[in-house]
Amino acid sequence: MLRWIVFIVIFGILDLYAFQAFKTVARNNWLQILYWAVSILVIGNFVFYYFGFNRSDGFSHAHAYAFGFFITILIPKMILAISMIGEDIFRVPLAIYRYFTEGNSAKGNYFASRRQFLSQIALGIAAIPFASILYGIYRGKYNYKVLKYALYFEDLPQAFDGYKLTQISDIHSGSFDNMDKVRYAVDLINQQESDVILFTGDIVNNKAEELVPYKDVFNKLKAKDGMYSVLGNHDYGDYLRWDSEEAKSQNLEDLKALQNEIGFDVLLNESRYIEKGGEKIAIVGVENWGAGGFKKAGDLKKASSGIKKDDFKILMSHDPSHWEKEVIKDDYHYHLTLSGHTHGMQFGIEIPGWFKWSPVKWRYKYWAGIYKEMGQYINVNRGFGYLAFPGRVGIWPEITVIELKKGVKQA
Incomplete structure (x- = not known):
């Protein structure tokens, strides 16, 4: 009081x-x-x-x-x-x-x-x-932007030169209040005609039931090489008071099942190969691992146990602090990491290609867009949905399209 x-x-x-x-x-x-x-x-x-x-x-x-x-x-x-x-x-x-x-x-x-x-x-x-x-x-919370990047790798398998992936993150379906806007965004994702769709966590705010009204919207997502997802910190239901641990565990199982019904292969500290023209790349997915008190269920070693050190690797890890604290120092060399989590704080100022600022930069070193360290890339997606504040100011909801290119980028 x-x-x-x-x-x-x-x-x-x-x-x-x-x-x-x-x-x-x-x-x-x-x-x-x-x-x-x-x-x-x-x-x-x-x-x-x-x-x-x-x-x-x-x-x-x-x-x-x-x-x-x-x-x-x-x-x-x-x-x-x-x-x-x-x-x-x-x-x-x-x-x-x-x-x-x-x-x-x-x-x-x-x-x-x-x-x-x-x-x-x-x-x-x-x-x-x-x-x-x-x-x-x-309007801002549904002002979807398609951000396109071309990233160059000398050791990319030749068959994957020009391979396109779409990343989305932080759907937070429990926050939506306009079904038509979400349908529009799903159509926008499909228009990119990427080879694979990768979702990097937080599909709900807390409960699996939040996703149910939007299941028939998101199951329209299509990619010829499939769709993969990982869990974010909100997906575990840790921020709610549950009647029992059994109810909380069942909620997580229901959430995984719903994602499967939509078409996502949920990677729980696991990996998959995508093969093309007799060559392959590895998709690695860890559960949430976050610094600063966030859940640390991610196990990078376990997730990569089924692949080889010299494979070309794309890592899906919800929280970019994982990349900073563990991934870039790992001797397995993860070529590209895809993260989300920060939302860019849903507030900031951006002039594409020139300037970007948000108060969240004081909390996260890598908070939005492409970064490169030690020969490895990370993309921190600004998020598809929104949480708590029912809007976005200057930091718009993002659909990321990344084209993998073999070789060295010409100046």
Whole structure:
């Protein structure tokens, strides 16, 4: 209870400061009433859904939107409040000076009026994240992007020169709220006509039943050399309170079965060969292995026990921290690793080919796109779905298409 009282007091102070900027520009009483009505409605809805909230009880669409709309008003109001506090850094000392120098001649009003142009600038700046977040909730979460790469390997078997794979990751089917948009994305995947489809984990938020409504959508996925998948940290059901360990175990078995029905070969610390023209490459799949407290069920040695050291290898591992901590140092040399997990935090700024930034870079060294270390590549997919925040801002849902090329890339 105490933390909620502190939270409401802090947000109230923030809101009062933000209102100073708003009322300087919007002098109409109805607009000012609307400001407070929206603020009270959003913060009240947030408190309603999160007071006493426990993640282990599950996370609904209502929780997601309560959080999303709270963030929508929080960030702009922080910008407004900071601008007003910045102005007060000058107004307060001036008011104190006038109090001691002007006395009664100031008629008790020692504070200079707020400058309208500063409020206008602050409102203009605040409008950018406000509009961006609303767009991210309304459209951004389904703004699918197909990102294409050509990667060169001198030891790629000749028969696989030009071989195409499509990677998707982090479907999080329990978060979806628009079946038609998901169908569109599945069609977009099939249009790439890749040889194989590789899914790198987190097909649900927590429960296998989340996937059931979308099973007939995802079983439209097709690739001539098959589809392979691995488990992500959310697929194990570790974040829920279960009635029993048996129920939790059954949920995982149900999830594997559903993926099989869709057409995925779920690799549980296993490997498979894909053969073409008398040559072959290895697809290796580990269970989730993540640094920083995440589940470490992945066993790289076990997964690779059925292949040879000199095979060309594609590794599927949900969490990119696995690549950083174990994979790139392994003497088996995994040519290409495919990961996801980070979602690019679903928030950031990207100018393709020029610039990318997200706060998640402070948590993960490899957080989005292609990286190369010690002659090995990793692609960190930004995710197909979304989690918690019901949108994406600047970091769009991704379908990755990678073409394997034999030789050395020409400058």
